[in-house]
Amino acid sequence: MHPRVFAIGLACLAGALAAPATAQGVRVPGARPAPALQPPAARIVSAEPQAADFIVAVVNSEPITRNELAARIQRVRKQLASQNGAMPPEDALAREVLERLIFEKVQLQAAQQAGIGVTDMAIDQAEASVAQQNDVSRETMYRQLKADGITPEQFRKELRTQLVLQRLREREASTHPKVNEFEIDQYLRDQQPQNGAAGLELNLGHILIAVPEGASAAVLAEREQRARGVAERARKGADFSALAKEFSDAPEATQGGQMGLRPADRYPELFVNATGALAVGGVAGPLRSGAGFHVLKVLEKRRSDTAAATVVQSHARHILLRTGAQLSEAAAAAQLAEYRQRILAGRATFEDLAREHSQDGSAAQGGDLGWSTPGRYVPEFEAVLEALKPGEISQPVVSRFGVHLIELLERRQVKLTPREQRDVAREALRQKKAEEAYATWARELRGRAYVEYRDPA
Numbered sequence: 001m002h003p004r005v006f007a008i009g010l011a012c013l014a015g016a017l018a019a020p021a022t023a024q025g026v027r028v029p030g031a032r033p034a035p036a037l038q039p040p041a042a043r044i045v046s047a048e049p050q051a052a053d054f055i056v057a058v059v060n061s062e063p064i065t066r067n068e069l070a071a072r073i074q075r076v077r078k079q080l081a082s083q084n085g086a087m088p089p090e091d092a093l094a095r096e097v098l099e100r101l102i103f104e105k106v107q108l109q110a111a112q113q114a115g116i117g118v119t120d121m122a123i124d125q126a127e128a129s130v131a132q133q134n135d136v137s138r139e140t141m142y143r144q145l146k147a148d149g150i151t152p153e154q155f156r157k158e159l160r161t162q163l164v165l166q167r168l169r170e171r172e173a174s175t176h177p178k179v180n181e182f183e184i185d186q187y188l189r190d191q192q193p194q195n196g197a198a199g200l201e202l203n204l205g206h207i208l209i210a211v212p213e214g215a216s217a218a219v220l221a222e223r224e225q226r227a228r229g230v231a232e233r234a235r236k237g238a239d240f241s242a243l244a245k246e247f248s249d250a251p252e253a254t255q256g257g258q259m260g261l262r263p264a265d266r267y268p269e270l271f272v273n274a275t276g277a278l279a280v281g282g283v284a285g286p287l288r289s290g291a292g293f294h295v296l297k298v299l300e301k302r303r304s305d306t307a308a309a310t311v312v313q314s315h316a317r318h319i320l321l322r323t324g325a326q327l328s329e330a331a332a333a334a335q336l337a338e339y340r341q342r343i344l345a346g347r348a349t350f351e352d353l354a355r356e357h358s359q360d361g362s363a364a365q366g367g368d369l370g371w372s373t374p375g376r377y378v379p380e381f382e383a384v385l386e387a388l389k390p391g392e393i394s395q396p397v398v399s400r401f402g403v404h405l406i407e408l409l410e411r412r413q414v415k416l417t418p419r420e421q422r423d424v425a426r427e428a429l430r431q432k433k434a435e436e437a438y439a440t441w442a443r444e445l446r447g448r449a450y451v452e453y454r455d456p457a
Contacts, residue, residue, distance in 0.1 A: 057098060058452040059105040064098070073097050078148060079254065080245060088246030099249065106449045107442070108161065111168040118163045121329045122380075122398045126159045129383060166379070167400065172441045179429040187265065187425045203261040203300035204271060205240045207285075210249035211292035213447035227286035227293035234283045240297045249292065261300050265428055268436070271296055291443060311374065311416060311424070315409040316385055317367035319353060320360040322402040332403040333396035340393055340405060350393070350407050359402070371412075373420070375427050381406070 055063040076097055080087055088096070111117075131141045142152050209227040211220060230247050234240050241256030248257055264272050271294070274284040278298045285295035319339065321332040339357070342348040354367030362369055377385065380399040388394060388408035397404045416424065 055454050057102060057454060058450075059102050060109055060450050062105060062109065064101050064105065069094070069098055069101060072101060075150075076254065082148075088242075092246055096246075096249070096253070102449070102451055103442075103446055104161070104165070106446055107165050107168055110445060111164045114168065114171060116164055116167045116171065118160050118167070119329050119398070121333060122163060123156050123159050125380070125398050126163060127156065130159075132387070169438055170378075170400075172438055179426050179433070183429055184422050184425045187429055188421065190265070200264040200276075201261055201300070201302050202264050202267060202272070202275065202298065204259045204267065204275060205244060205257040205297035205299050206250050206252060206259050206271075207234075207240075207244050207248040207257055207295040208250035208253075208291060209247065209286070209293040209295075213443065224286065224288075224293055227295060231283060231285050231295045234295060234297060240283075240299075243295075257297075258299060261302075263428070266432060266435075270294075291439065310413055311420075312411060312413050313371045313373055314385055314411050315371050316369050317350060317354060317362070317365075317407050317409065318360070318369060318381075319350070319358040319367050319405040320402050321357070321404075322359045329398060329403055333398070336396040336403055336405040340395070343393060350405075367407075373424060373427075375431070
């Protein structure tokens with residue numbers, strides 16, 4: 001197995017964690033203005049090791065060093081090479097990687113200010129999840145990563161960063177406006193067969209040419225011209241994935257711009273309207289939004305008219321131990337692991353242990369959570385639940401609410417009642433609003449950041 005699989009697995013993990021959530025394991029996610037400067041990319045493109053180090057940018061008083069940038073550039077190059085992707089010009093690659101490092105740094109600073117952190121046990125859990133996604137042991141995974149020049153420390157640091165950013169995302173997205181009954185009614189009307197978007201699922205390729213907040217007319221014109229050039233090349237048959245890796249400022253650029261197959265209502269209305277009449281392979285744009293100029297390509301398009309009518313539900317129960325000053329994550333996990341052994345050995349029942357020890361509202365019901373549709377639980381919880389077979393009990397699972405022991409009792413595919421359809425609609429609308437709210441917040445966060453580009457000379 002090629003090491004690139006693990007890079008892809010990590011990206012998938014980050015994507016799987018990127019959904020808003022609420023409490024109890026149940027889903028519900030003074031800087032100065034940045035000067036109008038451009039990064040001196042031509043002076044910082046070299047990714048070869050050098051003894052000297054220097055600062056290439058300062059983000060709210062925190063530096064980004066040349067070695068830090070060079071290491072990230074080297075990783076991107078290796079990933080592109082392993083995927084047989086076209087290598088962008090060095091200046092463009094350095095500029096893109098630096099901007100992503102800046103944006104990452106800004107978000108990590110916001111997370112630190114908010115007191116958001118991730119424990120080693122959560123990293124262990126994410127590490128095991130990536131290995132499981134690739135169907136290999138942890139040891140095999142690290143042997144493959146080592147062959148690609150990635151140490152366990154580097155990999156775990158990246159996992160920590162992704163998890164911190166995800167928790168920040170969930171925290172910010174949790175403030176999005178609530179969904180009202182009128183919006184649900186409209187959503188359900190839009191899903192009726194006479195509507196062209198009913199049951200439509202799309203996988204769009206996306207290239208974003210970002211426009212800084214308060215950009216001058218000259219900068220705006222330059223970005224629009226760049227977007228038009230990219231769109232024209234895409235229409236003439238250029239590799240869209242390579243174009244995305246070279247030009248896009250969107251988070252999914254390293255995955256060739258692929259946004260993933262999802263119901264059309266999970267995309268911004270601007271994207272759906274622009275691509276609705278296009279066949280697979282069609283290109284739309286550039287489209288203007290508050291973030292900049294977008295170029296889209298229809299990668300997949302299909303209808304699943306029964307998707308809104310039926311769903312696979314899970315019936316689970318859990319034991320939750322809340323962590324804090326009195327109980328560490330490690331101690332909670334050890335306690336739950338001991339409960340698991342007692343249950344498997346027949347010395348206790350899950351229900352009795354949940355009633356006695358679980359610190360959750362479901363304790364009185366023996367930990368029974370009832371039937372749930374996909375998307376009800378926080379990502380950490382749901383990812384483990386989805387991997388279980390009926391009758392299986394998980395290992396201890398860390399979430400932001402504590403440590404869980406989960407048992408999947410059964411699964412079923414059911415036709416949704418009108419009330420359940422409204423619940424599904426409400427959740428879809430919540431997620432869409434959360435994504436839009438986070439995108440707006442992230443743009444504003446970057447716009448408020450003080451960024452100074454340093455000339456190494």
